[in-house]
Amino acid sequence: xxxxxxxxxxxxxxxPMTFVLILFSLxxxxxxxxxxxxxxxxGVALLIPFTFAFDPIxxxxxxxxxxxxxxxxxxxxxxxxxxxGSPEAACTALDGYPMAQKGQAGKALGFALAASxxxxxxxxxxxxxxxxxxxxxxxxxxxxxxxxxxxxxxxxIASIGGGSVLKGLIAGLLGLAVATVGMDPLTxxxxxxxxxxxxxxxxxFVPAIIGIxxxxxxxxxxxxxxxxxxxxxxVSTDLPSIREFIQxxxxxxxxxxxxxxxxxxxxVGATTAAFISYSEAVRWSRNPKKFGTGTxxxxxxxECANSAAVGGSMIPLLALGIxxxxxxxxxxxxxxxxxxxxxxxxxxxxxxxxxxxxxxxMLANVVMLFFGLRAARYFAIILRVPYPVVGxxxxxxxxxxxxxLNNNMVEVAVMxxxxxxxxxxxxxxFPVAAFIIGLVLGPIVEVSLRxxxxxxxxxxxxxxxxxxxxxxxxxxxxxxxxxxxGQFRSTPPNDPPSDENAEPVRA
Amino acid sequence: xxxxxxxxxxxxxxxxxxxxxxAIASTMPATAQTYPTRTVEVIHAFGPGxxxxxxxxxxxxxxxxxxxxxxxxxxxxxxxxxxxxxxxxQRPATGYNLYSYSPDDVINQALGRxxxxxxxxxxxxxxxxxLLLVAADSPYQSIEDVIEAAxxxxxxxxxxxxxxxxxxxxxxxxxxxxxxxxxxxxxxxxAEMVSNTLGGHIDMMFEEYGIVRGLIEAEDLRPLxxxxxxxxxxxxxxxxxxxxxxxxxxxxxxxxxxxxxTDDAVVQQLFELLRAASxxxxxxxxxxxxxxxxxxxxxxxxxxxxFIEQELETYTSVMRQMGYAN
Numbered sequence: 001x002x003x004x005x006x007x008x009x010x011x012x013x014x015x016p017m018t019f020v021l022i023l024f025s026l027x028x029x030x031x032x033x034x035x036x037x038x039x040x041x042x043g044v045a046l047l048i049p050f051t052f053a054f055d056p057i058x059x060x061x062x063x064x065x066x067x068x069x070x071x072x073x074x075x076x077x078x079x080x081x082x083x084x085g086s087p088e089a090a091c092t093a094l095d096g097y098p099m100a101q102k103g104q105a106g107k108a109l110g111f112a113l114a115a116s117x118x119x120x121x122x123x124x125x126x127x128x129x130x131x132x133x134x135x136x137x138x139x140x141x142x143x144x145x146x147x148x149x150x151x152x153x154x155x156x157i158a159s160i161g162g163g164s165v166l167k168g169l170i171a172g173l174l175g176l177a178v179a180t181v182g183m184d185p186l187t188x189x190x191x192x193x194x195x196x197x198x199x200x201x202x203x204x205f206v207p208a209i210i211g212i213x214x215x216x217x218x219x220x221x222x223x224x225x226x227x228x229x230x231x232x233x234x235v236s237t238d239l240p241s242i243r244e245f246i247q248x249x250x251x252x253x254x255x256x257x258x259x260x261x262x263x264x265x266x267x268v269g270a271t272t273a274a275f276i277s278y279s280e281a282v283r284w285s286r287n288p289k290k291f292g293t294g295t296x297x298x299x300x301x302x303e304c305a306n307s308a309a310v311g312g313s314m315i316p317l318l319a320l321g322i323x324x325x326x327x328x329x330x331x332x333x334x335x336x337x338x339x340x341x342x343x344x345x346x347x348x349x350x351x352x353x354x355x356x357x358x359x360x361x362m363l364a365n366v367v368m369l370f371f372g373l374r375a376a377r378y379f380a381i382i383l384r385v386p387y388p389v390v391g392x393x394x395x396x397x398x399x400x401x402x403x404x405l406n407n408n409m410v411e412v413a414v415m416x417x418x419x420x421x422x423x424x425x426x427x428x429x430f431p432v433a434a435f436i437i438g439l440v441l442g443p444i445v446e447v448s449l450r451x452x453x454x455x456x457x458x459x460x461x462x463x464x465x466x467x468x469x470x471x472x473x474x475x476x477x478x479x480x481x482x483x484x485x486g487q488f489r490s491t492p493p494n495d496p497p498s499d500e501n502a503e504p505v506r507a
Numbered sequence: 508x509x510x511x512x513x514x515x516x517x518x519x520x521x522x523x524x525x526x527x528x529x530a531i532a533s534t535m536p537a538t539a540q541t542y543p544t545r546t547v548e549v550i551h552a553f554g555p556g557x558x559x560x561x562x563x564x565x566x567x568x569x570x571x572x573x574x575x576x577x578x579x580x581x582x583x584x585x586x587x588x589x590x591x592x593x594x595x596x597q598r599p600a601t602g603y604n605l606y607s608y609s610p611d612d613v614i615n616q617a618l619g620r621x622x623x624x625x626x627x628x629x630x631x632x633x634x635x636x637x638l639l640l641v642a643a644d645s646p647y648q649s650i651e652d653v654i655e656a657a658x659x660x661x662x663x664x665x666x667x668x669x670x671x672x673x674x675x676x677x678x679x680x681x682x683x684x685x686x687x688x689x690x691x692x693x694x695x696x697x698a699e700m701v702s703n704t705l706g707g708h709i710d711m712m713f714e715e716y717g718i719v720r721g722l723i724e725a726e727d728l729r730p731l732x733x734x735x736x737x738x739x740x741x742x743x744x745x746x747x748x749x750x751x752x753x754x755x756x757x758x759x760x761x762x763x764x765x766x767x768x769t770d771d772a773v774v775q776q777l778f779e780l781l782r783a784a785s786x787x788x789x790x791x792x793x794x795x796x797x798x799x800x801x802x803x804x805x806x807x808x809x810x811x812x813x814f815i816e817q818e819l820e821t822y823t824s825v826m827r828q829m830g831y832a833n
Binding site: 041042045048049138139140141142143146182183184185186187188189197198199200201202204265266267316320321322323324326329330331332333334336337339341342343344345346406407408410451454455 | 560581
């Protein structure tokens with residue numbers, strides 16, 4: 001194995017262009033991640049034709065770097081403007097934006113970047129050393145395990161409700177309900193489309209997320225009038241200290257693990273990883289109420305997990321030739337065009353390619369950490385631009401970006417409608433996070449439950465009694481009970497508010 | 508790809524109400540002498556990097572080399588292909604808006620959701636072939652094992668397919684009717700279909716050869732039967748359903764259609780360009796990489812139309828049998 005790495009390193013040093021490409025692809029990826037609507041998938045797809053000019057190795061390095069960069073890039077706009085630049089960063093807005101609102105934008109970006117890099121490094125290490133066992137693990141996950149995993153994420157909304165378990169559950173169930181719109185994934189029957197064929201695509205969570213976060217925030221800020229626009233005149237670009245960062249170590253550890261494992265599973269990618277990791281961070285936290293108000297753990301958890309999922313999702317791609325995420329699906333197209341057949345023989349037949357990609361992704365993460373930390377503070381300066389200007393730009397980007405995603409005007413309408421929904425949820429104090437988790441995980445729960453039940457001929461016990469499934473379901477159920485118990489035991493009016501949540505800003 | 512960026516920008520600007528110039532330009536009719544004078548867009552219902560996307564890009568490369576104009580895929584995913592079809596029908600019939608035609612459209616007509624008389628077939632270019640595959644450690648060594656087991660317990664054997672009430676489902680439906688060895692199909696996303704089959708969660712899967720080639724070569728997946736008129740030269744030991752006595756040869760095909768009211772001369776010109784593009788070495792190479800060369804034979808507007816009529820008959824009766832249509 002060491003030989004293989006040395007040979008790959010030899011190739012890379014023999015072709016110094018590879019390092020330039022890594023740097024370029026990283027910047028390209030960050031830019032695509034940061035602009036709403038231009039996601040990593042688009043970034044990778046647009047670069048595929050350029051890879052014709054290079055060897056397959058350089059081509060793959062280019063695509064891998066974009067993937068790494070884009071996953072972090074989304075956090076920048078999520079933190080500064082509450083506008084997730086890519087779906088996997090939606091969760092980062094929940095705590096990142098409130099922290100930036102407190103004038104600590106530099107700090108928020110620093111947490112996001114460092115957590116991203118650490119998650120990315122852990123994910124890549126897993127890719128380097130644990131590919132065979134993790135690929136095997138991916139295969140042990142059938143519909144019943146997917147179901148249990150999604151249920152685990154959904155039950156965490158009971159803890160995310162912050163003040164009220166009831167409001168959390170209502171918002172979560174609304175999210176689940178909205179997720180059923182569109183074509184029935186198993187029978188192809190139209191559901192709640194009111195005869196509109198364009199709505200058969202369903203309520204995509206990307207348009208919904210952009211509406212709920214970005215558009216409703218712009219409307220909210222504009223609604224406050226001009227005078228309050230100058231709230232954040234004093235933008236601090238201070239980065240978090242090493243000590244502050246080390247305090248999030250347990251979250252980082254947990255999220256790296258969750259991110260890598262979920263990344264490995266085909267069909268669920270960085271977005272699911274971010275939300276489940278956030279849910280777990282809230283569930284195991286000593287101060288769950290701090291989440292949503294700008295706590296470092298709330299930024300570190302999703303950012304670390306979505307970057308770890310990048311390495312994870314390369315595992316089934318390289319070991320089995322099946323994509324772990326939408327972006328890796330596009331990469332498979334790229335490999336095929338180069339005449340490389342993705343599949344179990346890839347590592348044997350194209351060792352230099354595979355090991356160069358490992359090294360390239362590791363380098364991309366390290367580069368991102370060191371150069372990114374220096375650059376992060378300058379991103380924060382964008383906040384000094386008057387909000388009326390920024391707000392208008394955000395609306396334009398949201399509309400064009402959502403349209404560009406799928407060339408479907410109905411998705412723009414969905415985004416506009418969810419801008420109103422987001423505003424409404426905020427006004428009545430429903431946790432947006434719970435709603436989004438319902439929307440993101442709803443389709444997984446529905447499809448895997450139905451697939452699993454057909455497979456077991458509707459034998460519920462056979463479906464639920466598989467070891468991983470049962471364990472996850474028991475944890476979910478216990479945590480739900482614990483949440484209710486906590487609700488009834490505590491008497492909210494006597495809760496002395498701590499400094500951090502004296503003025504809770506629910507994202 | 509700068510051309511694709513331009514198309515994206517055009518779409519975006521038009522959506523924002525700024526692309527008035529673009530909109531006017533796209534309503535001007537084309538004539539055969541001048542066609543094509545600008546970029547041609549092909550609307551398809553699949554994701555970037557998927558089969559349809561790669562098909563359009565490959566043909567588009569040769570098309571551009573010959574005409575100097577680009578051909579760009581526009582992806583409108585989901586909803587069983589209907590959003591893409593609706594979007595296509597809203598565009599002017601100039602010959603600059605093409606539609607990537609596939610069996611899913613025929614099935615949508617069979618289900619009463621789409622009216623194919625709005626589409627004018629131009630060229631069928633690719634014709635793929637699918638297989639039933641099991642994991643290496645599956646108890647089923649051959650298709651005979653499956654038939655025997657399925658006849659003993661109809662519907663007990665589960666097969667993973669992609670798409671709900673779509674092409675894959677229809678082929679399994681025809682197989683069930685023809686062979687009496689009834690399989691139950693369960694829709695999965697493409698990647699989960701493979702992982703669930705390899706992981707032993709489901710008995711078998713249905714997929715085109717090119718996509719699972721790597722897994723077959725590594726002997727992780729064992730092909731049992733191929734749905735085609737002849738055995739695949741690369742898999743000489745895998746029987747066709749036809750030689751077992753079951754007439755299941757339906758394959759996924761890809762072609763180009765325009766709106767019915769498109770100028771005849773433009774349709775002819777477009778067909779000639781597409782035929783030339785499909786005969787270039789560059790395109791042939793891409794075709795072989797996806798293992799599509801075995802029965803891809805180009806069909807012109809009239810032959811393609813006749814072919815689709817025949818397909819429609821087949822799919823309509825299958826969809827009725829399966830209870831999806833009445």
